[in-house]
Amino acid sequence: MPTPRSLRRQNPITLVLAAILCIGFFIFFFSGGDGSSSLGERTGSTAASVLSPPSLPFRKSKSNEPPAAPPVVNYYMNNVTTSRTPIENEEKVLILTPLTRFYQEFWDNLLKLSYPHELISLGFIIPKTKEGNAAYAALQVQVAKTQAGSKNKRFASVTILRQDTESPLQSQSEAERHKMENQRARRGAMAKARNSLLFTTLGPTTSWVLWMDSDIIEYPPTLIQDLAAYDVPIIVPNCFQRYYNNDKKAMDIRPYDFNNWIDSPTAKEMAAKMGKDDILLEGYAEMPTYRSLMAMMHDPAADPGTKVKLDGVGGATLLVKAEVHRDGAMFPPFAFYHLIETEGFAKMANRLNWESWGLPNYLVSYSSHSPALVFDVTC
Amino acid sequence: MLPLHSSATKGKMHRNAFSNGQAGAYPSGGNGTFSIQPHKFQPRSQPALRRRRQLIQRILLVGGVFFTVLFFFFPDLRPNLGSGPLSYLTSSDDGQLETIRYYDLNNVQGTARGWEREERILLCAPLRDASPHLPMFFSHLKNLTYPHNLIDLAFLVGDSKDNTLQLLEDSLKELQANEDSRQHFGEISIMQKDFGQKVNQDVESRHGFAAQAGRRKSMAQARNWLLSAALRPTHSWVYWRDVDVETAPFTILEDLMRHNKDVIVPNVWRPLPDWLGGEQPYDLNSWQESETALALADTLDEDAVIVEGYAEYATWRPHLAYLRDPYGDPDMEMEIDGVGGVSILAKAKVFRAGVHFPAFSFEKHAETEGFGKMAKRMKFSVVGLPHYTIWHLYEPSVDDIRHMEEMEKERKAKEAEEEAKKARLEKINSQFDSKSSDWEREKAKVQDAVQKEKNDEAERQKQEEEAKKEAEIKKETPAERFEEKPEGQQAEIKEEKVDKPEQVNEERQEAPKKARDS
Known part of the structure; x- marks a missing residue:
């Protein structure tokens, strides 16, 4: 009698475990079914097809199905808000970065942002240069890791663009980069890269655009909420760089971004005398503009919430309401009122009746790996 | 764990x-x-x-x-x-969601033969209270010969008071439900955004001078919103098309693309009723810059906008529209600075570089004209085709409608008059005995008599001619002299014919002058 004996030989614990396993599997299957039925509720946050806005994730099509005609999609842009409380209103943020070099700290800080990641889309544009290829490879590894990782760390979508730069300055070294004659070509090309990135990734559901340079490596995790809380069209924190101060024998900070300024009569006079295609640049001794630089307004003792109205902004970290860009404010690659790129952007936004503001006491930091600026400051 | x-x-x-x-x-x-x-x-x-x-x-x-x-x-x-x-x-939605996308913008620069390289076109159309024109627009869409799956459609519907949105959605769904999958278009998005504009869209207020600057700026804003929300990294071309185009070639996309220019526009005319001259240049926003206009621009306030086609700003610019020759080479190109918005084909890289429709006064221009100016500023090629024409819908203006009403009244009065005449004649006929039958009988008799006489004479002539011929056979030389005469007569007739066409030409030249004067 083999059957009773084998039953007898089975341990009751084994049987119990097997039963649990069976039930577990059943529950597992049915819970899976429930999950798929709840998909319909979330269609608002996914794109209809591969063609749809890159700021939304899209559903993979089954390879064996014949491709269906893309559906007609309605976007209710009246409902896209930009408010003081972006998380409560589920406002989507697009973080755009023209990437020239990849810093691991940059990515780590991005992951630390406390803003819900499912509301954040990332966009990168990388030049097709040797340096760009390296940055591209490094970025790809990190992106793949994050987007396959745990769900609450995942971003809604990541778009990576490659483009040939028009005037490839072979050496991107700091000294070369800041030479005055190179500035116009470099910043013109940069402006075009920014525009390409902006106009291809800005979707119909985006509320805010956060511009962040690839060498910004330190900021509070609440950056987006903090800046959005001011509820102004364009806002910039103050950009600093940490460095080892040989005089004090300690780590110290120094101002870095000189594109945040309030205009001066001197600069206006200079502009009036200039030719149509000439541009005014900040931070060059041979061109003293006497503008009030926000970088110099930093006062650790003052109220950290102070805001000042600016006429020119830098692009290191810049939070913009999407409607400013939608109205047409872009980064002029040509001399616009003798201003170019981000400074020209502030001017163009101003022509469209949007104001720019700066936070002199809210600090974000540049990578200390980027070499120090070689020119001296004029005011 | x-x-x-x-x-x-x-x-x-x-x-x-x-x-x-x-x-x-x-x-x-x-x-x-x-x-x-x-x-x-x-x-x-x-x-x-x-x-x-x-x-x-x-x-x-x-x-x-x-x-x-x-x-x-x-x-x-x-x-x-x-x-x-x-x-x-696995858990339901994660595995099927794709979140990372890679694009190479070098592949979407736009080439002359885009349909062979499968280049995608974004077709943009801003709409407001446009439901009467939609059926016509959709018939144009269906007829486009460019592969439909490569065309993405984007519409911005705003401040509409009629059923534009509903009609648009239904038409689009019908389009995508077509049995023939080659008729299906690519991505289709409808953006709904109300800007709360006060400007009226009827013909009179739309074209009044005072309203122009504000109207152009708000139109520019709508265009920018549409483009920035709809442009994707996959697009090589962007095509702007007004819904109220009545006639356009089915191959218009290929025709414009073949020129391989950054920004290109056809000539836009509109048909008119016969009493207004039959046809008229419509889009005056495509022009070449002139010295006068540049000088004028310098004198104007920072926020002023020069609008074309009004006596207030005499710019003396060469307009694309006026250079049309119906028999000219449709491939002829002309460099222009301002661009009209009825039908613009531009490479997507133009928009990616940042060129847009200024909703502020950019070099004293706004919207499409400002777009042309900005594209030029960024060193893109901007070209118009003077002899390649598409036809805008004719919407009668208030004056035209009044005139048409008058004409209708006149016509009716005339008809009534004629009818009265007819009725009177009939009355006369029915009331009085007509003597005409007697007259005709007598007339026939007279005619018979005349005919008889004629026949007699013809016979007599024949006999005479035969006699003459016999005489000619004997003498050959006088016959030659006889033939010279008819030639001279023919020459005179020819001269008359040559004179007549010249008169016609003069009349033709006078006609457009009149039109311009009026």
């Missing part, structure tokens, strides 16, 4: 080993849970092997339970099993 798990098994293993060992060494002590009954003979495998097998079984069991419970409570941790049949085991 892991240490707990392993320690649990370890504990069991110890107990196991102990009980097994006990059972092996001391058969009498069989009170352990896992012990084997000693009173039966069993061929036993080696204890070490068995222990290992049991150990493995338990580890698997405990592991299985552990992961089942874990995955049940934490669906996030379920592994991604791809999109195959195994994907049913």
Whole structure:
């Protein structure tokens, strides 16, 4: 009698475990079914097809199905808000970065942002240069890791663009980069890269655009909420760089971004005398503009919430309401009122009746790996 | 989690080993849970092997339970099993969601033969209260010869008071439900955004001078919103098309693309009723810059906008529209600075570089004209085709309608008059006996008599001619002189014919002058 004996030989614990396993599997299957039925509720946050806005994730099509005609999609842009409380209103943020070099700290800080990641889309544009290829490879590894990782760390979508730069300055070294004659070509090309990135990734559901340079490596995790809380069209924190101060024998900070300024009569006079295609640049001794630089307004003792109205902004970290860009404010690659790129952007936004503001006491930091600026400051 | 798990098994293993060992060494002590009954003979495998097998079984069991419970409570941790049949085991939406996209913008620069390289076009159309024109617009869409799956459609519907939105959605759904899959378009998006504009869209207020600057700026804003929301990294071209185009070639996309210019526009005219001259240039926003206009621009305020086609700003610019020759080469190109918005084909890279429709005064221009100016500023080529014409819908203005009403009234009066005349005649006929039958009888008699006489004369002439011919055979020379005369007559007739066309030409030239004067 083999059957009773084998039953007898089975341990009751084994049987119990097997039963649990069976039930577990059943529950597992049915819970899976429930999950798929709840998909319909979330269609608002996914794109209809591969063609749809890159700021939304899209559903993979089954390879064996014949491709269906893309559906007609309605976007209710009246409902896209930009408010003081972006998380409560589920406002989507697009973080755009023209990437020239990849810093691991940059990515780590991005992951630390406390803003819900499912509301954040990332966009990168990388030049097709040797340096760009390296940055591209490094970025790809990190992106793949994050987007396959745990769900609450995942971003809604990541778009990576490659483009040939028009005037490839072979050496991107700091000294070369800041030479005055190179500035116009470099910043013109940069402006075009920014525009390409902006106009291809800005979707119909985006509320805010956060511009962040690839060498910004330190900021509070609440950056987006903090800046959005001011509820102004364009806002910039103050950009600093940490460095080892040989005089004090300690780590110290120094101002870095000189594109945040309030205009001066001197600069206006200079502009009036200039030719149509000439541009005014900040931070060059041979061109003293006497503008009030926000970088110099930093006062650790003052109220950290102070805001000042600016006429020119830098692009290191810049939070913009999407409607400013939608109205047409872009980064002029040509001399616009003798201003170019981000400074020209502030001017163009101003022509469209949007104001720019700066936070002199809210600090974000540049990578200390980027070499120090070689020119001296004029005011 | 892991240490707990392993320690649990370890504990069991110890107990196991102990009980097994006990059972092996001391058969009498069989009170352990896992012990084997000693009173039966069993061929036993080696204890070490068995222990290992049991150990493995338990580890698997405990592991299985552990992961089942874990995955049940934490669906996030379920592994991604791809999109195959195994994907049913994974958590529902994650595995099917793709979040990373790579694009190379060098592939979407736009070339002359885009349809061969499968270049995508974004077709943009801003709409407001446009429902009367939509059926016509959709018939144009269906007829486009450019592969439909490569055309993405984007519409911005705003501040509409009629059923534009509903009609648009229905038409689009119908389009995509077509049985022929080649008729299906690519991505279709409808953006709904109200800007709260006060400006009226009827013909009169739309074209009044005072309203122009504000109207152009708000139109520019709508265009920018549409473009910035709809442009994707996959687009090589962007085509702007007004819905109220009445006639355009089906091949217009290919025709414009072939020129391989950054920005290109056709000539836009509109048909008119006969009493207004039959046709008229419509889009005056495509022009070349002139010295006068540049000088004028310098004198104007920063926010002023020069609008074309009004006496207030005499710019003396060469307009694309006026250069049209109906028999000219449709491929002829002309460099222009301002651009009209009825039908613009531009490479997507123009928009990616940042060129847009200024909703502020950019070099004293706004909207499409400002777009042309800005494209020029960024060194893109901007070209118009003077002899390649599309036809805008004719919407009668208030004056025209009044005139048409007058004409209709006149026509009716005339008709009434004629009818009255007819009625009077009939009255006369019915009231009085007509004497005409008598007259006709007599007339016929007279005619018969005349005919007879004529016949007699003809016969007499024949006889005479025969007599003459006989005489001619004898003398040949006088006949030659006789033939010269008719030639001279013919020459005179020719001259008359030549004179007449010149008069016609003069009349034609006068006609347009009149039109311009009026």
